[in-house]
Amino acid sequence: MVLGNSWKSRHKHSCGPARRWVRPGSAALLWVLCATRLVCGAGTVVGDTNVVQKDAEFDVTYNDTVTSENQTIYAFNHTISRNKTEGVRVSVDVLQKKFESPILFVIRQKQAVMSFQVPLILRGLYQRKYPYKHVARTLCQPPTRAASETQYFFVDVSTLSGQGTNFLLRVSRVESFTLQTDKKFTFTASPSQPQFFKYVFPDGVDTVIVKVNSDMSFPCSVMSVQDIQCPVYDLDNNVAFIGMYQTMTKKGAITVQRKDFPSNSFYVVVVVKTEDEACGGPLRFYPLQPDELIDAGNRTKVLDVVVSPAIDSEKYVMGMLFCLGIFLSFYLLTLLVACIENKRMKRRETFQIPPDMSPAETASLLGKNSDGKTPASPYEYGSFADNGSTLSSEAITDSATSTDNNYGYMERSLDSVARSRQESLSSVEEDEYDTLDDIDSDKNIVRTKKYLCVSDLARKDKRILSKKYQIYFWNIATIAVFYALPVIQLVITYQTVVNVTGNQDICYYNFLCAHPLGALSAFNNILSNLGYVMLGFLFLLIVLKRDIVHKRALVRNDVNALECGIPKHFGLYYAMGTALMMEGLLSACYHVCPNYTNFQFDTSFMYMIAGLCMLKLYQKRHPDINASAYTAYACLAAVIFFSVLGVVFGKGNMAFWIVFSVIHILATLLLSTQLYYMGRWRLDTGVLRRIVYVIYTDCIRQCSGPMYIDRMVLLVMGNIVNWSLAAYGLIQRPNDFASYLLAIAICNLLLYFAFYIIMKLRSGERIKCLPLVCILFTAVVWGFALYFFFQGLSTWQKTPAESREHNRDCILLSFFDDHDIWHFLSSIAMFGSFLVLLTMDDDLDTVQRDKIYVF
Template sequence: MASRSSWKSRLKRSRLRAPGWTRPGLAALFWLCVTQSVCGAGAAKAVMQKDAEFDVTYNDTVTSVNQTTYAFNHTISRNKTEGVRVTVDVLEQTLEAPILFVVRQKQAVMSFQVPLILRGLYQRKYPYKHVGRTLCQPPTRAASETQYFFVDVSTLSSHRTNYQLRVSRVESFTLQTDKKFSFTASPSQPQFFKYVFPDGMDTVIVKVNSDVNFPCSVMSVQDIQCPVYDLDNNVGFIGMYQTMTKKGAITVQRKDFPSNSFYVVVVVKTEDEACGGPLRFYPLQPDELIDAGNRTKDLDVLVSPAINSEKYVIGMLFCLGIFLSFYVVTLLVACMENKRLKRREMYENAPDMSPAETASLLGKNADGKTPASPYEYGSFADNGSTLSSEAVTDSATSTDNNYGYLERSLDSVARSRQESLSSVEEDDYDTLDDIDSDKNIVRTKKYLCVSDLARKDKRVLSKKYQIYFWNIATIAVFYALPVIQLVITYQTVVNVTGNQDICYYNFLCAHPLGALSAFNNILSNLGYVMLGLLFLLIVLKRDVIHNRALVRNDLNALECGIPKHFGVYYAMGTALMMEGLLSACYHVCPNYTNFQFDTSFMYMIAGLCMLKLYQKRHPDINASAYTAYACLAGVIFFSVLGVVFGRGNMVFWIVFSVIHILATMFLSTQLYYMGRWRLDAGILRRIVYVIYTDCIRQCSGPMYIDRMVLLVMGNIVNWSLAAYGLIERPNDFASYLLAIAICNLLLYFAFYIIMKLRSGERIKCLPLVCILFTAVVWGFALYFFFQGLSTWQKTPAESREHNRDCILLSFFDDHDIWHFLSSIAMFGSFLVLLTMDDDLDTVQRDKIFVF
């Protein structure tokens, strides 16, 4: 062991003491022991110190027996910050004994070896002989202060190794607001710059851009401290960071940085897998070194001021104002409707009302006859001709003497109403003994009227459809609570770890508020909730008016129009509100794992709209709430499987396509025969028999032409969608499944409108305006939806390539406008379903045709 005197003599000989030092302390002794190899017996290393200058290139050699220390002095000003950058080149690759560079500053020590070995995926090693590092700049309280720092160069190699060392000042080390700065970075030459918040500015957006996708990079925002984590293997240790190809943006708030300043760090990664680049080969040997090639990237950084609190207030007031205006318009329309109803009641209660006037209130012509049926205008019959004259005669006979219908005793109506309110079950109708009322006979008639499919007890049916509302309310509670808990956890993880690759925001228009990273995307979902609530209020008003009409034994409410059952409407309004809530939860942290939250109630809405359309003309045979929600649960189940396993998995797509086609055929049969068929062991025998008798033995057309046209078109559409999914296998399975539901809904809605017009019915002014308005809004909404500001189907870095600036009030982006327009369009679609059959309110149900 060397004596203490030998240590002192070596310290004196090495001239390591800076000006003003009187004797070495314990720290200097420890540093000498560690870095200069003088702790071992017989150790002998020549240490030479040089007074070095900035912007001078030093060409030297180093061996295991000599070490060089370069001493620099640096003046730090409180008003001006200059960066210091150390650049090293090793002319020979000595991997067995690399050169160690140690930079000793006042408050920090930074060390690195050259060649610098950086590791990638599967621990692959990439050596770099050219290294450049920027020194951290600790803050100073004095107006001007001179600080010393030293660069120690040593190696354990016995061979002389040549190197070049250059220390230079970085003049543009401090970034200026709204001033772009360009630079170059590589994995072994990271860059970082300092930014100081100006007075009065609390939030800024740091944007880093490049003209090329690769090499993959990482941008980070870190507090002013030493050391600065600026290598690929440690850049994510502190602060906020995100991978990037062409674009990167991070919103920074003053409150998160006590020093009112921060570093912007840019690191080029050793591999491109994190940004979706091609995978390189896997090395055969674990210690194999791979040539990294040229991974230099040109970038530019720009720090821009973010919006102030005034923009937040304007954005929130704008959002509230849009949807509150719908409440005002609805209130005005309701007032006008109340005036019209009061005027109608005055006419109905007039003692001297003529039969012609009364008939006109019930939808009759002035001569007391009903409008012509659709079959008088050339509806399809069995052989393509018009309906037989006998059928027309029977229809006309049944509609004569309508005034006699008005003279029906009110006592008998009251008695019928009382019987309908008795405690009965839904299946009581199915056990009727009267053969003329048997459901097999009624439902298989060639031409059906609504009265044929509205024979069940009204109170029982009302309870049956109210279950839709209560079930979806229960589903909403149990679905929403864990969702809210999960997204709060996601947001907490993002805030704590700083990893901004977890959530797929539009980072160029993501305005934080409190703990939320993108408050604007959450606020824009307010329309779903407010308009869903407004729709529930409209339905409640209609429900109350209808119940009052039933209480006073109003003939139109009892015997005319489409049977009023509001349970599905309540479920639709609740689903729209839940869509807003869950979409807001999804946008707290949108990513691959929680996209299901944003689509589940979309499936619910599409399914409920189709059920409501079918219920209008088929109230007795519509699906129960339990069956409907069980089917929707199956859809959501497949949606989850598709998101998890559907990417390129041929087996999954084959299974799903087969199930899709079989479900389409099953539903088609159910709709065509109106439930009067059985799925049992004899189904194949009956199918063969029908094909033989109707197609082979004698070629006869289908009995129900209109239904057959709809179902053939529906099967063509669904088979085509199944084939597309099987061939293309789209990555976004949830959107593909939603497209299937929307296509079927639009097809059925178009069929309903066409058949309504063919049946001689008309569309009143309010639903017609709603149809046109909704179609236009849907068109604009879909335009903004397909802008695609982000996508979780790709890597976070690739998703950021689609990011764009705000386009509305400097607060909302394209996707926020999609939220606005789609919520309005859904509300309009619901109003269309609610009002499209208002023209039948005074038409007897045995004159309303089923299709």
């Protein structure tokens, strides 16, 4: 039948099924029919093309030939019901090995039209072309309101090839098209034979986890969750258009919430990619000719899918209560210990002079100077006299033997000392560290002693040092504000991009244990960081309590607070507690969307914690020569700077590793020199000449041993460890540079801490019960924490698909995974480590500082 001017005249000759599909008066549809030259009717001629319609049946293979002069329409009908969804799958094979023009298949159904050519040309990276002669597609199922309805669809086959092309066509029903809860279904897919299935939320289930697994790592595939609509995007070049999707090798999992799908159902789509680069596979060769077709080979993959209900709201509540309960118990335990300590302190005598106290110690205790008068300030005990000379032992002895009204002197001294101290605090500046003209020469003389005591390195005004160390806290508080605000803004943007685009490859979650809450995709990984914040705040409260007790002791001129024990400076402790809280906040921000671009958020304050702990250990015995806050934070900023460079440029870059290793070794040598000579050296143009002179005099001329044996042993071991780490980095060039840098900091901290404990015991000092319990408890907790840390549930060093191979189910309360337990245990271990630093030298609180050794 030749096309005429009247649409009605053509329409009245149309077959019955076509009449149901064609709507009279539709100009757009008329254009489509004219353009494709398709009119239903057996033996109808359109122009020079013979159009043949055949009534076809399901599960029958049709072997036919198509040319440019004839085209065939296969008409199918099937009955669908509202309560049962049945899938329909169309499979096509082209039998010729060579062909000039492809065959076009157009499938017309209610509310949808699907078309594809065979061979199907799919493009990969760099526009590589892969032909597929076998194509199988599943038809989407438009919803129906009727209890039962008969629907028609047509498969139109045409080509522009003048030669006959033989093809096979088969349409079959998919009996297992609807997935059942907790039932595994196995299927096969390839790039030209994608699969998708329907899932309907059962009553009472608001969240499910869709898991797709395979025993084959490759070929690379994509799993997607899409709303019920037509068309379904089930090819490699369009699967990312809508819904949520992720690449996978062996494992894939997506958590789906009912609120995101108004129809209470969704499609699970699985597509095999044409290439494997997205999953970490090898890059195929680039064709010599741009239009060259590449043989894709066998890319069939066997997979299985199972949909399981996720946890309910009760599990969320239990997880949050468990998290709060663990860390609130530390508050209760601390309160209990504080109450016991207060009762013990009340029983202690307020003032007692030991019977074996020396005359000089008695004079100091009674608050007298060498001339028998009380000093103007409590900080002049054991320090320089006003004329710049040290106290005369004879004068001290004389004044100590004159016992007339000693306690009267002391009472009058208390008031004058308190007034002098309060008046002087307001005028103290940080640049007034050395108040005497000869302090520079004097400190060099003092530090050349073979055996130093804390009193030798605690000669500066304590008021000034306290203000100096308070700068650590204020600086880190300022850094925290300016660092955290842009980080929070950035991770919110990351999470928004994930939610809008549906790209699950942006963030490296443990998808088998990622529980969403609101806009957050993995709320459990964020909640588990609460311990850092709560325990960091608790540590600040403990330090504040000690600080208040110490200040009250100074006000009442307590002798132990003035002249005994390690000098109390709490600024670094406040900085450590603040850093622990910030570690929790930034770790939570990192776990909003963990990936390689924001991993430094999780490690920046780890570097600071390690650095502050080493500074605090050094400050205990070297309060006068410890680094200033500005110098310390500048060094930590340089470490973070290298961390960023390592993440961006360090992967496989030999030049970067050479530069970093050289800087690492030079920094180790400079720090070793600083520690060995206690700051009595200068980095200037004459440093090489002085090094050569020392080597000549001490090693060649007389071969004398090192003057400071203990320090030399520590520094030799430290250099061996750091040089070994530098060599390892240069040879292996690990991809995770941030963790490598953190390992360097932790190794040095542990080495120095071990040295401090050993030297403390060697010096005849003891470790009290509380710090000993903290040490043992912390060591055990650190051991368990590291076990869970090295489980490696995900890694951004690999592709997202390879990272998902390490995903595992929750192991605690069906809510927390191994990494969450690492957060719990590491926060407790850090808190315990801080308590060890805080209480480790409590045994020295009643020991004179000139009897406490420096090491």
